[in-house]
Amino acid sequence: MTEAGLATSTAALVAGYLGASLQLVWRQSRPRREVTGLTPALYGLDFSEVRVRSRDGLELSGWWVPGGRERKAALLVHGLNASKSSPYVLPALPVYAQLGYGVLLVDLRAHGASPGGRTTLGALELRDVLGGLDWLAQRGFPREAVVLHGWSMGASTVLRVAAGESVRAVVADSGYARLSRLLRQRMGPWLYPGAALASRWLLGVNLAAVDPEAAAARLRAAGTPLFLLHGNADRTVPYDHALRLHAAYPEARLWTLEGFPHVSAWRHPEYAARLHAFLSGLGGRW
Numbered sequence: 001m002t003e004a005g006l007a008t009s010t011a012a013l014v015a016g017y018l019g020a021s022l023q024l025v026w027r028q029s030r031p032r033r034e035v036t037g038l039t040p041a042l043y044g045l046d047f048s049e050v051r052v053r054s055r056d057g058l059e060l061s062g063w064w065v066p067g068g069r070e071r072k073a074a075l076l077v078h079g080l081n082a083s084k085s086s087p088y089v090l091p092a093l094p095v096y097a098q099l100g101y102g103v104l105l106v107d108l109r110a111h112g113a114s115p116g117g118r119t120t121l122g123a124l125e126l127r128d129v130l131g132g133l134d135w136l137a138q139r140g141f142p143r144e145a146v147v148l149h150g151w152s153m154g155a156s157t158v159l160r161v162a163a164g165e166s167v168r169a170v171v172a173d174s175g176y177a178r179l180s181r182l183l184r185q186r187m188g189p190w191l192y193p194g195a196a197l198a199s200r201w202l203l204g205v206n207l208a209a210v211d212p213e214a215a216a217a218r219l220r221a222a223g224t225p226l227f228l229l230h231g232n233a234d235r236t237v238p239y240d241h242a243l244r245l246h247a248a249y250p251e252a253r254l255w256t257l258e259g260f261p262h263v264s265a266w267r268h269p270e271y272a273a274r275l276h277a278f279l280s281g282l283g284g285r286w
Contacts, residue, residue, distance in 0.1 A: 086151075170225070
């Protein structure tokens with residue numbers, strides 16, 4: 001093959017690779033809209049429909065479940081292809097209600113009843129969680145009175161938010177330690193670089209910057225209580241991510257669910273009791 005022919009072939013391969021990467025990101029960044037029909041009324045709890053403005057101006061769909069007299073609240077954040085009505089989110093509500101928390105549940109962008117057509121796997125969703133904290137603050141719940149509780153993508157997002165905010169505590173169920181590590185595990189070493197480049201072009205996000213592991217280390221330095229939950233049979237976010245998060249914050253409470261898959265801790269008979277114990281042990285004045 002001539003030098004010109006080699007250059008042409010190389011250019012064609014590069015163009016094909018980049019084209020395939022763009023197509024992959026375009027397809028995978030459009031989440032499914034989950035509709036379950038479930039609400040907090042499933043647990044006999046009153047709630048109201050609310051709108052929560054994200055930090056970049058999106059009007060997100062939310063539910064507010066009022067609490068007791070104490071000014072303390074929880075913000076619950078679902079994962080990819082899920083919603084505030086997900087079967088794994090709602091079971092946490094009775095625990096928070098029993099302890100007198102007001103609870104805000106939010107549909108992240110492009111999920112549930114919220115606007116948007118693309119997910120960024122936690123990169124821009126951080127702005128949605130910050131919007132939730134703003135909503136609570138406007139109603140008399142300061143950062144230090146709020147527990148952030150997330151699942152999967154939501155877990156990793158609340159970790160990153162909490163690292164920059166003085167929240168009361170964090171509960172992270174089935175979260176990833178680093179988005180780049182997870183995508184390399186899912187895509188392989190050859191596809192990931194193209195997907196990372198395409199994500200910058202199409203979504204305007206740097207996947208490598210989504211680093212909950214570093215956030216966990218900052219939470220440790222700040223002394224923010226952290227409860228990690230993860231099934232060791234998780235094939236969506238492998239269990240090694242929980243180990244990396246725990247290594248970054250060794251004093252965090254880690255509950256390894258033997259044989260449990262992704263975001264399934266709520267099915268464990270000890271789920272409510274363990275969550276209750278963590279929240280009850282926070283102590284301090286609210």
